Amino acid sequence: MTGITFSALVPITVLLSVLAVGLAAAVYALLRRSRAAGLRIVALIVLAAAVMDPRATIENRTPLNDVAVVIVDESLSQQLDERPAHTSETLTELTAALAKLKATEVRTIRMTPETAGARSDGTRLFDVLSKATSDIPNSRLAGVILITDGIIHDAPSLPEEWGINVPVHVLLTGRQGERDRRIVVVEAPEFGLVDKTVTLRVRAEDTNFLPGTPISATLRTDGGAVQQFTMRTDETIEVVPSLDHPGANVFELEIERAGDEISLRNNRTLITVNAVRDRLRVLLISGQPHVGERTWRNLLKSDPNVDLVHFTILRPLSKDDGTPLNELALISFPIRELFEEQLYDFDLVIFDRYSRRGLVPFQFMMNIASYVLDGGAVMLSVGPEYADSFSLFDSPLQNVLPAAPTGLVYNKPFLPRISKTGARHPVTASLSMPGQADPTWGRWLRQVDVQPSSGQELMQGTGGRPLLMLDRVGKGRVSLLLSDTMWLWSKGFDGGGPQAEMLRRLAHWLMKEPELEEEALTATVEDGTINVTRTSLDASVSAVTVTAPDGSEQLAQPEYTEGGRFVAHVPAGDEGLYRIDDGVLSTVVAVGATNPLENQDVISTDERLSPIAEATGGGLFWVAHKGVPTVRQVAPDRISNGQSWIGIRANGQYVVDGVREIALIPAWLALLVLLTLPLLTWWREGR
Numbered sequence: 001m002t003g004i005t006f007s008a009l010v011p012i013t014v015l016l017s018v019l020a021v022g023l024a025a026a027v028y029a030l031l032r033r034s035r036a037a038g039l040r041i042v043a044l045i046v047l048a049a050a051v052m053d054p055r056a057t058i059e060n061r062t063p064l065n066d067v068a069v070v071i072v073d074e075s076l077s078q079q080l081d082e083r084p085a086h087t088s089e090t091l092t093e094l095t096a097a098l099a100k101l102k103a104t105e106v107r108t109i110r111m112t113p114e115t116a117g118a119r120s121d122g123t124r125l126f127d128v129l130s131k132a133t134s135d136i137p138n139s140r141l142a143g144v145i146l147i148t149d150g151i152i153h154d155a156p157s158l159p160e161e162w163g164i165n166v167p168v169h170v171l172l173t174g175r176q177g178e179r180d181r182r183i184v185v186v187e188a189p190e191f192g193l194v195d196k197t198v199t200l201r202v203r204a205e206d207t208n209f210l211p212g213t214p215i216s217a218t219l220r221t222d223g224g225a226v227q228q229f230t231m232r233t234d235e236t237i238e239v240v241p242s243l244d245h246p247g248a249n250v251f252e253l254e255i256e257r258a259g260d261e262i263s264l265r266n267n268r269t270l271i272t273v274n275a276v277r278d279r280l281r282v283l284l285i286s287g288q289p290h291v292g293e294r295t296w297r298n299l300l301k302s303d304p305n306v307d308l309v310h311f312t313i314l315r316p317l318s319k320d321d322g323t324p325l326n327e328l329a330l331i332s333f334p335i336r337e338l339f340e341e342q343l344y345d346f347d348l349v350i351f352d353r354y355s356r357r358g359l360v361p362f363q364f365m366m367n368i369a370s371y372v373l374d375g376g377a378v379m380l381s382v383g384p385e386y387a388d389s390f391s392l393f394d395s396p397l398q399n400v401l402p403a404a405p406t407g408l409v410y411n412k413p414f415l416p417r418i419s420k421t422g423a424r425h426p427v428t429a430s431l432s433m434p435g436q437a438d439p440t441w442g443r444w445l446r447q448v449d450v451q452p453s454s455g456q457e458l459m460q461g462t463g464g465r466p467l468l469m470l471d472r473v474g475k476g477r478v479s480l481l482l483s484d485t486m487w488l489w490s491k492g493f494d495g496g497g498p499q500a501e502m503l504r505r506l507a508h509w510l511m512k513e514p515e516l517e518e519e520a521l522t523a524t525v526e527d528g529t530i531n532v533t534r535t536s537l538d539a540s541v542s543a544v545t546v547t548a549p550d551g552s553e554q555l556a557q558p559e560y561t562e563g564g565r566f567v568a569h570v571p572a573g574d575e576g577l578y579r580i581d582d583g584v585l586s587t588v589v590a591v592g593a594t595n596p597l598e599n600q601d602v603i604s605t606d607e608r609l610s611p612i613a614e615a616t617g618g619g620l621f622w623v624a625h626k627g628v629p630t631v632r633q634v635a636p637d638r639i640s641n642g643q644s645w646i647g648i649r650a651n652g653q654y655v656v657d658g659v660r661e662i663a664l665i666p667a668w669l670a671l672l673v674l675l676t677l678p679l680l681t682w683w684r685e686g687r
Contacts (some may be wrong), residue, residue, distance in 0.1 A: 005055050005661070019048055043678065050670035053663065060658040065105040066142035066651050068098055069132055072110045073148035075123040076574065076598045078173065081262040082624070083149055083604075086173040090147050090623050094171070097631040101648060104142060104633070107132060113598070122153030122597035142649045143167045143618070143640070149174040150605040153597055155612060167618040167640035167647060174604020175624045181206045181215075181258045182266035182600065186236055192243045194275045199238050202269075204255050206233040207603050220252040224586055231255070243275035247514045250588050252577065265549060265599040270577050270590050279307050280511060283338060283346045286312040287354030287385060292487030296352055296381070299503050309346075311338075313354070339364035347511050348377045353484055355385035356395055366396040373400065373474030377510035383484030384409045386448050400478050402455030402471035405448060413443040414462040416483075416497070422458035424537050424564030426516045427470070427505045431498050442494030444485040455480075456518075456537070470509065477510050518564070521585035525572060530589060532580055534558045534566040541566045547579040619646045 022044040072091055078084065091108070098106045109132045111125060125148065133141060143166050150172050187201040204215060211234035219227040219239060231237050243249045254268040261267075282300055286293050289312060300308045311333065339360060343349075349368065356365075372378050378400070380392060387405045398404070422428040447461040455471030461483065469480040489499035509516040520535040521544070534541045543557045558566035572578070572591040580587050606620055613620045619641030621629050630645040640647035 004664070005057055019044065022047075043673075043681070046670065046673045050665055050667075054665060055661040055663050058660045058662065059656050060660070061654040062657050063103055064140060064653040064655055065103045066649065066653070067105045067107060067136050067140050068101075068142045068145065068648050069129070069136070070094065070098070070106060070108045070145045070147065071125060071129055071132065072108065073123065073125060073146070073152075073173075074110055074112050075151075076113055076265075077123070077151045077263075077602045078149055080602055081174070081178070083173045086624050087147055090171050090173065090628050093628040094145065094147070094631070098648070101631065101633055103650070104648060123148075123151060124154045125152040126154045126156060138165065139651060140653050141166045142651060143169065143647070145169045145171065145646070146609065147171045147173060148609070150607070150609055151598075151601065151603075152608055155608045166616065166649065168609075168613050168616045169618040169629075169641065169646040170606070170609045170613045170620040171628065172604055172606060172620065172622045173624065174622075176604070176622055177208060178262050178603050179206070179208045179258060180261045180263055180266070180601075180603050181209075181233070181255065182602075183217075183253055183255050183269050184600070185253075185269055185271060188271045189273060191274050191276060192249075193278045194243055194246050197240045197242045198273055199240055200251065200253075200271060201236055201238055202231075202253060203236040204231055204233050206258060209233070209258070211235075216256045218252075218254045220254070222250050222587065243273060245512060245514055246275050246277055249273050249275050252588060263599075263602045266602060268549075268577060270588070272590075277305065277347070277511075279305055280347045281307045281345055282309070282507075283349045284308060284310040284352060285350065285354050286310070286352045288313060290353055290383070290484060292484055293352060295487045295490060295499070296350060296503070299500060300507070309338075335360055335364060339367050343367055343371050344374075344376070346376070348379065348507060350379045350381065351392060352381045353383045353385055354380075354392060355388070356390045356392055362396060365392075369396045369400050372476035372478060375475035377477045377479075377512075379479040379481070379506065379510055381481045381484065381486075382448055383446065384448065386482070400471075400473040400476070402469045402478060402480055403450035403452045403466060403482075405450050408449035410447045410449060410462045410465075411445070412462070413445050414447060415443050416441060416467055417460050419457050419460050421456050421537060422468070425456065425458050425470075425518050426535065426564070427509050427518075428458045428468070428502070429563035431502060440495055441497035442489055442492070444483050444488060446483055446485050448482045450480075450482060468506075477512070479506055479510055481506075519585065521580060521582060521587045523578070523580050523587055523589035525589060525591050528572050530570040530572050530578060530580075530591065532556060532558060532568040532570060534568075534582065534585075535564055536566065537564060542582050542584075544568060544580050544582045546570050547581070549574055549577055617641065621646075 026041045026044060070091070072087065074087070078087060095106070095108070098104065109128060111123075111128045125146065129144065133144075146168065148170070150170070182205050184203045184205055185200070186203055187199075189198050192198040204217070206213060211232075213233045214230055215233060217229055217231050219229070219241060221227075221241060221244070227241070229239075239253070241249075241251055249272070251271045251273065252268060253271065257264055257267055280303075284296055284300065293312065297308070297310055300306050313333070349371070368378065378397075380386070380401070382392075386392065387407050387409050391405055393401055393404055418428050418431065444461065447465065447467060449465055452466055452469065455469045455478070457466045457469055459466075459468035461467035467482050469482075471478045471480075486499055488494070489497035505516060514520070518535060518537050520533075522533045522535075524531050524533075530546065532544055532546070534544065540560075541558055543555045545553055545555055547553050554570065556568040556570050558568040560566050574591075578589050578591060580589065606622075610620055612618075617640045619629065626644070632645050632647050633650045634640055634647035636649050636651060638647070640649070
């Protein structure tokens with residue numbers, strides 16, 4: 001029974017009026033000492049009670065189970081040391097204990113790295129907990145038990161921020177006093193300049209060990225060159241590597257392991273610095289005015305990252321036509337400044353139909369040859385002058401040029417074609433449509449014949465003779481374009497062609513842009529798969545070895561696709577740094593975050609969860625040292641933990657299935673009493 005209700009048969013005002021009159025009469029009778037005054041008062045009370053119709057309310061209740069939530073942390077840090085065994089044992093004992101509780105439902109949530117978001121921003125334990133309890137009313141939530149190592153990254157600073165007022169019990173699976181050595185990136189720039197150095201500030205930390213201990217460290221650049229040095233624990237040092245090429249420069253820092261540390265994942269870190277050129281400097285020398293002279297100028301001027309210095313030789317020194325000196329140019333050609341003092345400041349030197357007619361002395365040509373051997377880039381775009389007696393080949397430059405002129409010049413239309421090598425070289429591989437044997441390009445009108453001595457033929461012209469040649473000489477690069485009529489493509493002659501794209505690729509290959517390397521090994525990550533791309537001019541490539549962060553290796557054989565590219569797909573496992581090597585080239589790729597939070601600090605701790613357990617009345621236990629606590633059911637207002645036990649609330653919630661009402665004064669009983677009392681009154685007064 002939950003209560004009593006009244007359903008008056010007459011308006012309450014009428015009932016009160018009648019009762020007032022009745023009570024007045026009863027009081028008068030008492031004052032007159034009437035023999036039946038008491039019976040009259042009883043009759044009046046019974047009448048009033050019958051008119052009020054009191055009823056008892058009875059509810060049919062069905063008890064509701066309480067809900068206990070168990071979150072099992074299975075993030076990456078939970079796979080270290082003996083934590084997996086401790087987690088399994090704790091969950092087994094806890095499940096058995098919770099199964100014995102009365103009217104208690106247990107929800108067990110296994111929090112993997114994928115469900116917790118640990119691969120991107122650490123272990124999000126309370127995000128998982130919020131989702132698990134979102135459909136549980138607070139009145140039915142009996143308690144929360146967290147099986148974890150304490151390494152979480154979303155703990156609320158105040159329990160009120162969580163919004164749930166139940167005991168939170170923490171069962172820590174790690175061991176107190178664990179040791180771990182890790183490397184921390186204090187400061188690293190995102191960008192730098194090519195061929196310049198960058199400063200990386202790093203620190204090695206060794207938890208629960210003496211600071212200042214000397215340890216060996218290794219810096220690996222792009223998975224290749226290795227630099228070794230010594231650093232001391234808990235001291236910040238500066239490492240100053242150089243950016244050797246444009247694009248992403250990957251630096252891998254690794255410190256030696258400690259004998260008893262629990263993880264090697266954080267002994268290595270990856271730093272990526274994107275290198276950009278501080279405005280490319282290009283020197284363009286046009287030997288004599290011609291229709292296609294603007295081709296190079298327009299291309300280079302259209303690039304905002306290029307500083308172009310362009311000279312056109314309008315009048316060679318050997319020309320003598322009697323022109324008065326006061327009508328000649330007043331600025332002499334700055335030979336010494338260009339080819340001696342400032343030569344190494346240029347990233348690329350282009351000779352466009354330049355003829356050696358005494359303008360640049362031999363010693364300066366020797367400087368250009370040395371410039372190439374030391375890492376510079378030179379391109380020759382030649383015409384008939386390359387085949388005459390004043391050819392650039394008849395100079396110290398012949399030591400770096402890939403072909404000697406035969407003296408023949410073919411003055412007839414021909415269709416430029418990509419050679420077999422060119423079909424695999426990144427500079428020309430995709431200039432024509434895939435599978436298109438005869439590209440729909442316009443014809444060129446003149447070609448210089450040469451005898452190749454080195455280098456690679458990317459394009460061919462009349463009779464299959466070399467048209468475009470590339471070569472690596474010393475540390476530098478050389479390109480030789482054996483026609484001066486490429487400008488016809490830009491004019492749309494005979495359908496035109498990809499003139500701008502081809503010249504852009506040529507210039508970028510000469511300036512060592514990574515995406516145009518003909519022998520390269522690269523890797524990207526997409527949808528949990530490592531895509532390994534091996535670019536090569538060879539017909540086949542060897543298998544690559546993929547080394548995972550944990551040191552395990554697997555082989556993968558790249559398969560040929562198109563344009564000199566071989567591709568292999570390798571499933572990515574744990575996040576971290578993967579090294580790919582084929583015996584000749586190597587590269588690295590990061591799966592997940594470059595330096596994920598989950599791998600940075602792996603020491604078990606109670607600092608993050610202890611305040612929450614204390615504020616909610618829960619307990620915190622190191623199960624590796626004290627064992628798994630017993631489980632009890634406690635009232636909501638009682639203490640929820642002890643030295644060796646944790647409490648789960650017995651909320652006693654229920655649902656009402658139905659309601660019944662029972663009349664406390666049945667009509668027959670009221671009628672009998674009301675008829676009996678007047679008879680007794682008459683009998684009493686008649687005596």
